[in-house]
Amino acid sequence: MKTLNGRAWKFGDMVTTDHICPGRYFHLRTNLPELAKHTLEDARADYAKNVKPGDIVVAGRNFGMGSSREHAPVVIKVSGASAVVAKSFARIFYRNAVNIGLPVVICDTSRIEDGDELSIDLETGKLIDMTKKFEIKFAPMPAAMMGILSEGGLVPYIQKHGDLKI
Amino acid sequence: MSEKILGQKAGREVSAGEIVVTEVDYVFAHDASGPLTLDQLKTLNISKPAHPDRTILILDHAVPSPNSTISNNQARLRKWAKETGSRFSEAGEGICHQVMAENYASPGQVVLGTDSHTVTAGALGAFATGMGATDIAVAIGLGKTWLRVPESIKIEVEGALQPGVYAKDVILTAIGKLGVEGANYKALEFVGETISKMRIDERLTLSNMAVEAGAKVGLISSDATTKKYLESRGRGKNFQQIAPDKNAEYEREMTIEAENVEPTVAFPDNVDNVKPVSEAAGLEMQQVFIGSCTNGRLQDLQIAAKILKGKHVSPNIRLIVTPASRETLILAMQDGTIEALVQAGASVTPPGCGVCFGALGGVPADGERILTTTNRNFLGRTGNPNAGTYLASPATAAATALKGALTDPRRLA
Numbered sequence: 001m002k003t004l005n006g007r008a009w010k011f012g013d014m015v016t017t018d019h020i021c022p023g024r025y026f027h028l029r030t031n032l033p034e035l036a037k038h039t040l041e042d043a044r045a046d047y048a049k050n051v052k053p054g055d056i057v058v059a060g061r062n063f064g065m066g067s068s069r070e071h072a073p074v075v076i077k078v079s080g081a082s083a084v085v086a087k088s089f090a091r092i093f094y095r096n097a098v099n100i101g102l103p104v105v106i107c108d109t110s111r112i113e114d115g116d117e118l119s120i121d122l123e124t125g126k127l128i129d130m131t132k133k134f135e136i137k138f139a140p141m142p143a144a145m146m147g148i149l150s151e152g153g154l155v156p157y158i159q160k161h162g163d164l165k166i
Numbered sequence: 167m168s169e170k171i172l173g174q175k176a177g178r179e180v181s182a183g184e185i186v187v188t189e190v191d192y193v194f195a196h197d198a199s200g201p202l203t204l205d206q207l208k209t210l211n212i213s214k215p216a217h218p219d220r221t222i223l224i225l226d227h228a229v230p231s232p233n234s235t236i237s238n239n240q241a242r243l244r245k246w247a248k249e250t251g252s253r254f255s256e257a258g259e260g261i262c263h264q265v266m267a268e269n270y271a272s273p274g275q276v277v278l279g280t281d282s283h284t285v286t287a288g289a290l291g292a293f294a295t296g297m298g299a300t301d302i303a304v305a306i307g308l309g310k311t312w313l314r315v316p317e318s319i320k321i322e323v324e325g326a327l328q329p330g331v332y333a334k335d336v337i338l339t340a341i342g343k344l345g346v347e348g349a350n351y352k353a354l355e356f357v358g359e360t361i362s363k364m365r366i367d368e369r370l371t372l373s374n375m376a377v378e379a380g381a382k383v384g385l386i387s388s389d390a391t392t393k394k395y396l397e398s399r400g401r402g403k404n405f406q407q408i409a410p411d412k413n414a415e416y417e418r419e420m421t422i423e424a425e426n427v428e429p430t431v432a433f434p435d436n437v438d439n440v441k442p443v444s445e446a447a448g449l450e451m452q453q454v455f456i457g458s459c460t461n462g463r464l465q466d467l468q469i470a471a472k473i474l475k476g477k478h479v480s481p482n483i484r485l486i487v488t489p490a491s492r493e494t495l496i497l498a499m500q501d502g503t504i505e506a507l508v509q510a511g512a513s514v515t516p517p518g519c520g521v522c523f524g525a526l527g528g529v530p531a532d533g534e535r536i537l538t539t540t541n542r543n544f545l546g547r548t549g550n551p552n553a554g555t556y557l558a559s560p561a562t563a564a565a566t567a568l569k570g571a572l573t574d575p576r577r578l579a
């Protein structure tokens with residue numbers, strides 16, 4: 001998997017699925033490009049307007065807490081972000097992100113600031129903050145999940161392998 | 167208990183941390199995530215569930231449908247269920263988790279749904295957990311899923327609850343101690359005398375909110391109460407006893423003395439932001455909602471009706487009540503509960519998710535406070551990020567509706 005490069009969008013702790021993809025846009029759930037215009041709206045209203053392809057969502061603890069709506073990682077992906085980096089993730093969000101092929105990285109994000117240029121190597125487990133010139137190492141994802149992610153998600157994984165064999 | 171259930175499924179011993187591929191007993195999708203689930207099945211080129219009789223499509227999030235987009239989505243799910251011979255629960259039958267408890271889930275089963283509160287069925291001793299649309303599509307299509315066997319956290323509740331204090335107060339207290347990420351990736355197990363004495367209604371409230379501490383599942387042993395419940399629902403033959411071993415290993419143990427639990431309220435915007443109601447009493451509310459998969463069952467409505475009967479809610483309050491299922495609504499009509507609530511000023515809406523997630527109605531105005539019996543108070547959860555959502559029990563909700571401000575239900579007696 002190639003290196004991911006992008007600008008950091010910094011968020012705090014406990015960003016919920018309602019921040020990411022508010023329930024009030026329920027009616028847009030079958031129109032992903034429209035739904036994605038509200039990505040992270042209740043956390044930072046400027047995100048969806050200004051995010052550039054490849055940008056990286058950077059957050060604190062327990063990112064994606066709450067609902068099992070897969071639309072949460074989906075809109076982040078559709079919005080153009082190439083990855084989410086957080087101190088920790090809520091369980092269902094993490095699994096959903098891998099299933100839809102959105103890279104998720106767990107590491108200490110405290111020193112990363114909004115707008116920093118980041119470069120991430122998922123395989124070696126290295127994140128470089130090019131703006132501030134420091135490097136953070138992280139544990140690569142468990143093999144079972146890395147297998148799914150590197151195929152682009154669970155659907156392509158099953159299309160290729162024909163079955164669920166972990 | 168997780169190891170037991172998943173081990174029984176796998177036909178071998180399994181231990182925490184291990185990843186297992188397991189058969190799924192029941193899998194459901196609802197109208198909020200069902201369309202994406204069907205899209206994924208289509209991409210996978212799967213036109214039929216592995217087990218149509220174990221696949222259930224449930225319309226509950228938007229009941230009745232407010233616009234043509236949602237109506238079309240619901241029509242698509244309805245049609246798919248018919249074509250594939252899957253089971254189907256029509257809009258108005260009830261909230262998915264209530265439908266699963268009433269009709270399907272049983273001890274020792276693996277139950278999956280496109281909804282984080284699928285954990286509710288853990289109250290019946292099922293390994294029940296929520297997943298996203300893609301995982302559910304795979305579970306529907308292949309009849310199996312992969313799971314990491316979770317470590318367990320024991321929540322032991324001993325003694326008797328005070329009058330006016332309920333399961334909701336217990337779980338809010340527990341989440342206050344655990345924190346919203348305190349059980350991330352783990353299984354919660356609720357044990358102890360207080361839990362054994364609880365009815366299934368109350369147990370469902372506990373398990374329902376396990377996910378609010380991040381847990382994958384919220385398990386309660388199946389016992390004589392579970393057996394009776396299943397028998398009353400025509401599923402007596404599905405009973406099996408699931409209980410933790412005497413020497414079960416826990417990653418963490420927490421004891422709650424029931425008599426010390428107070429009516430509890432979670433302040434915005436996180437579920438672990440809890441306080442005893444008595445400490446915040448008098449905080450004015452503008453709207454009260456009694457309903458949801460957490461607290462929309464018969465007993466919940468009865469508790470509220472008992473407080474409101476023969477009285478009227480405060481002129482400053484809009485009270486909305488939504489029964490969790492059609493069966494709940496019928497029973498609550500037959501015993502006079504609904505009449506008492508409506509006489510007291512409640513608007514009763516059809517069984518479904520209702521006000522809970524802010525998409526269908528009952529949205530509070532800017533600057534307002536809404537007290538609800540639901541499970542989440544995240545920013546914007548009830549439809550307006552400029553309003554505050556507070557969580558409490560049906561008793562606290564009814565007492566608050568009566569007074570127009572946060573009220574400890576013990577003070578009414």
Ligand code: SF4
Binds near residue numbers: 458518520523540
């Ligand atoms: S009642 Fe609320 S929490 Fe329960 S399933 Fe419906 S939207 Fe989700």
